[in-house]
Amino acid sequence: MAKKEKLSVEPYKGVRDFYPEDQAFLNYILATMREVVERFGYAEYHASILEPAELYKGKGVENEEIINDQSYTFLDRGGREVTLRPEMTPTVARMVAGKRRELGFPLRLYSIPNVFRYERPQRGRLREHWQLNVDLFGSNAAAADAEVIAVAYSVMIAFGAKESDFTIKLGSRNFTDSLITKIGLDGAQAAKFRRLLDQRGKIPENKFMEDLATLGVALEMLSPEKPPKDVAEVLSILTDEMGIGNAVFDPGVIRGFNYYTGVVFEVFDTHPDNSRAMFGGGRYENLTALFDEEQVPGVGFGMGDVTIRDFLAVRGLVPPYTPRTRVYLAAASATSVSAALALAGELRAEGIAVAVDFGEKKLGDQIKAAAKHKIPYVIVVGPDEIAKGTYVARNLETGGEAVLTKEALSEFFLNL
Amino acid sequence: MAKKEKLSVEPYKGVRDFYPEDQAFLNYILATMREVVERFGYAEYHASILEPAELYKGKGVENEEIINDQSYTFLDRGGREVTLRPEMTPTVARMVAGKRRELGFPLRLYSIPNVFRYERPQRGRLREHWQLNVDLFGSNAAAADAEVIAVAYSVMIAFGAKESDFTIKLGSRNFTDSLITKIGLDGAQAAKFRRLLDQRGKIPENKFMEDLATLGVALEMLSPEKPPKDVAEVLSILTDEMGIGNAVFDPGVIRGFNYYTGVVFEVFDTHPDNSRAMFGGGRYENLTALFDEEQVPGVGFGMGDVTIRDFLAVRGLVPPYTPRTRVYLAAASATSVSAALALAGELRAEGIAVAVDFGEKKLGDQIKAAAKHKIPYVIVVGPDEIAKGTYVARNLETGGEAVLTKEALSEFFLNL
Numbered sequence: 038m039a040k041k042e043k044l045s046v047e048p049y050k051g052v053r054d055f056y057p058e059d060q061a062f063l064n065y066i067l068a069t070m071r072e073v074v075e076r077f078g079y080a081e082y083h084a085s086i087l088e089p090a091e092l093y094k095g096k097g098v099e100n101e102e103i104i105n106d107q108s109y110t111f112l113d114r115g116g117r118e119v120t121l122r123p124e125m126t127p128t129v130a131r132m133v134a135g136k137r138r139e140l141g142f143p144l145r146l147y148s149i150p151n152v153f154r155y156e157r158p159q160r161g162r163l164r165e166h167w168q169l170n171v172d173l174f175g176s177n178a179a180a181a182d183a184e185v186i187a188v189a190y191s192v193m194i195a196f197g198a199k200e201s202d203f204t205i206k207l208g209s210r211n212f213t214d215s216l217i218t219k220i221g222l223d224g225a226q227a228a229k230f231r232r233l234l235d236q237r238g239k240i241p242e243n244k245f246m247e248d249l250a251t252l253g254v255a256l257e258m259l260s261p262e263k264p265p266k267d268v269a270e271v272l273s274i275l276t277d278e279m280g281i282g283n284a285v286f287d288p289g290v291i292r293g294f295n296y297y298t299g300v301v302f303e304v305f306d307t308h309p310d311n312s313r314a315m316f317g318g319g320r321y322e323n324l325t326a327l328f329d330e331e332q333v334p335g336v337g338f339g340m341g342d343v344t345i346r347d348f349l350a351v352r353g354l355v356p357p358y359t360p361r362t363r364v365y366l367a368a369a370s371a372t373s374v375s376a377a378l379a380l381a382g383e384l385r386a387e388g389i390a391v392a393v394d395f396g397e398k399k400l401g402d403q404i405k406a407a408a409k410h411k412i413p414y415v416i417v418v419g420p421d422e423i424a425k426g427t428y429v430a431r432n433l434e435t436g437g438e439a440v441l442t443k444e445a446l447s448e449f450f451l452n453l
Numbered sequence: 454m455a456k457k458e459k460l461s462v463e464p465y466k467g468v469r470d471f472y473p474e475d476q477a478f479l480n481y482i483l484a485t486m487r488e489v490v491e492r493f494g495y496a497e498y499h500a501s502i503l504e505p506a507e508l509y510k511g512k513g514v515e516n517e518e519i520i521n522d523q524s525y526t527f528l529d530r531g532g533r534e535v536t537l538r539p540e541m542t543p544t545v546a547r548m549v550a551g552k553r554r555e556l557g558f559p560l561r562l563y564s565i566p567n568v569f570r571y572e573r574p575q576r577g578r579l580r581e582h583w584q585l586n587v588d589l590f591g592s593n594a595a596a597a598d599a600e601v602i603a604v605a606y607s608v609m610i611a612f613g614a615k616e617s618d619f620t621i622k623l624g625s626r627n628f629t630d631s632l633i634t635k636i637g638l639d640g641a642q643a644a645k646f647r648r649l650l651d652q653r654g655k656i657p658e659n660k661f662m663e664d665l666a667t668l669g670v671a672l673e674m675l676s677p678e679k680p681p682k683d684v685a686e687v688l689s690i691l692t693d694e695m696g697i698g699n700a701v702f703d704p705g706v707i708r709g710f711n712y713y714t715g716v717v718f719e720v721f722d723t724h725p726d727n728s729r730a731m732f733g734g735g736r737y738e739n740l741t742a743l744f745d746e747e748q749v750p751g752v753g754f755g756m757g758d759v760t761i762r763d764f765l766a767v768r769g770l771v772p773p774y775t776p777r778t779r780v781y782l783a784a785a786s787a788t789s790v791s792a793a794l795a796l797a798g799e800l801r802a803e804g805i806a807v808a809v810d811f812g813e814k815k816l817g818d819q820i821k822a823a824a825k826h827k828i829p830y831v832i833v834v835g836p837d838e839i840a841k842g843t844y845v846a847r848n849l850e851t852g853g854e855a856v857l858t859k860e861a862l863s864e865f866f867l868n869l
Contacts, residue, residue, distance in 0.1 A: 046744045052501035053500075054498075054499075057498055075777045078781075080777070083479070084471060085469065109529065115571075141822035141825030143808075165503065177813065180809075184794075278791055279798065328460050328462045374594075375694055378600075378695070385492045392493070
């Protein structure tokens with residue numbers, strides 16, 4: 038038979054494979070997020086990655102660049118236009134509008150969906166990433182904006198960050214809109230102005246100044262002496278009532294999405310090697326009105342796993358890998374496998390995670406396999422151990438050994 | 454302004470929205486699966502839903518019906534053909550081949566991906582579902598087949614099933630192949646024969662008998678006096694060593710995928726209203742050979758969430774919904790909100806999940822919101838409570854009340 042051409046082992050471009058160590062790190066990120074947001078009273082929801090394409094089109098949700106150039110949109114076999122969600126906010130607005138009468142408000146929801154964008158893969162940008170989405174619906178109170186920002190802050194702290202590691206910058210769409218009115222910018226100019234503000238720091242400062250002048254905006258107009266009212270109220274709750282020390286007003290913070298209406302915020306990494314906006318969010322008043330006569334105000338944020346990984350890596354905050362499996366039972370010979378299976382069954386009944394070798398390789402190779410899996414302990418099961426009823430638990434990292442009766446084994450591993 | 458047409462609140466056809474109660478049930482299913490498979494020493498992996506389309510095409514993995522008629526396959530903006538994974542096994546084979554030298558064997562891997570098929574939505578069949586995938590690579594031992602089946606069995610038991618609720622039926626591809634050789638079926642006839650075996654129970658029995666006769670196969674050839682050797686070995690370990698009482702030989706079990714080579718199995722629901730194969734798996738010797746010169750034997754199974762839901766529902770095994778949030782702090786007036794926020798912060802620091810109302814509605818409506826969220830306790834925070842430092846925790850289901858000092862509150866909720 039002709040030798041077949043082999044398939045590539047690489048994943049699709051711009052997405053990731055998660056081998057056990059990678060998955061453990063992702064699980065750590067997800068578990069840390071969950072723990073914090075649930076303490077703030079948020080309940081988890083979820084939806085399919087498949088959404089009708091119209092959800093992202095021309096009804097106010099759109100961010101033109103994303104839909105026209107960066108979405109995965111295709112026709113299904115029934116001729117329906119489908120999009121792999123590029124973000125979660127339109128989905129949660131759809132769901133809230135769909136059950137508005139049954140849901141209680143204020144409504145606190147979170148999800149950690151994977152979201153998709155067709156873009157050139159680069160640092161901090163992949164075609165698929167996981168994104169914590171936290172949203173609070175049905176409140177106009179400044180305390181709601183503050184709570185959502187406090188959740189973002191608390192997630193950062195739970196990852197081991199110090200206040201000096203990041204800054205929370207608050208801007209205001211109201212402030213920007215009032216500037217636009219004051220200067221008398223028309224629709225196209227206003228859009229250009231908003232985009233320009235969003236790009237500050239990403240484009241050269243002289244280019245920024247030049248474009249600002251072209252629009253007829255003086256730099257000092259962007260730096261009012263005191264924050265606008267909505268930002269001041271939220272900042273006061275954050276600083277005075279919640280004791281958060283790294284939240285500031287920044288009139289340049291605007292956020293990319295069109296649907297924001299009030300206070301917006303971005304969390305900036307203060308590390309010189311990673312200085313940039315990591316994630317953000319804000320208030321949106323009108324999103325559920327796309328689906329429903331009655332609109333429900335919302336405030337929320339999205340936090341992606343890729344930027345958080347970069348943040349944790351730069352600061353040495355990545356936790357070491359420890360597999361859930363506590364012990365590997367090696368079989369001294371094929372005849373010991375039955376005894377190993379029986380012992381494994383007993384330990385599992387006590388809640389201990391145990392892997393068994395089926396004795397198809399030499400003992401040394403079995404132990405090497407356990408070491409490759411980074412399982413901390415190995416026990417060799419052979420005729421001697423079975424006869425005596427005592428086992429040697431060997432720590433593969435330290436080489437230390439504990440001699441234990443069968444009865445003492447589960448206590449030993451449960452107390453690790 | 455003209456009234457805009459509203460967007461639909463419905464999700465894309467054949468997929469599901471998960472509101473908090475739905476998500477809690479999904480999380481229960483996922484957590485139960487995880488807990489069991491990790492006790493057997495399996496480590497979690499993951500990958501993107503996006504895979505190169507060639508992974509499912511013409512190299513031995515293919516199930517023609519699935520790829521030609523039921524996959525979501527499209528061209529990305531760079532002209533690459535991409536498929537939303539219809540199953541996980543080709544992905545895990547790709548990943549194992551990709552790091553074969555670094556991974557230790559036997560290698561135990563699991564994942565709970567969402568998988569996609571374009572098909573007519575019906576009972577037990579949706580376009581997207583979650584599927585536990587358990588795979589053991591690198592062992593030819595019958596104990597490996599038995600372990601994988603024991604994992605499936607243990608997951609069912611962990612869901613509250615009794616042995617009498619399901620039957621594990623083992624078949625053998627070796628047995629079927631030897632029959633095909635004995636009868637002298639050619640390639641097309643053999644494929645027809647395998648498909649016919651897989652459809653038994655789904656098509657009328659007289660149609661089955663007719664097609665069987667056309668192929669020249671006598672019914673009694675399908676019912677040998679004793680199980681073939683591979684099945685007998687696995688059954689002996691399951692029954693005699695592991696004490697599993699509901700595993701039997703069934704020569705008609707064959708599984709749909711072409712890549713199975715040895716023992717295959719299916720788990721059948723014994724309930725008269727739901728009598729059918731719920732899920733299954735088996736041994737596959739050659740999958741990693743698609744990518745790699747060296748092949749690694751594998752054995753595994755896939756268990757979908759939709760069929761498990763039906764199973765649990767029919768038997769009353771669906772757990773009641775209890776949100777993670779333990780207590781709702783209602784604000785007697787706008788001036789009490791600060792105190793409520795402060796109290797919430799203190800309780801959260803103790804690890805208690807607390808939601809706060811911002812006092813924008815009447816007290817009665819705030820309590821109604823808590824009840825809609827199914828949060829078990831409400832505490833009203835008002836001037837009296839703040840002055841006295843004592844709070845009344847009211848159980849919304851029973852109406853029972855506990856009067857507690859601020860200091861006693863966290864202990865009360867932690868001990869719930």
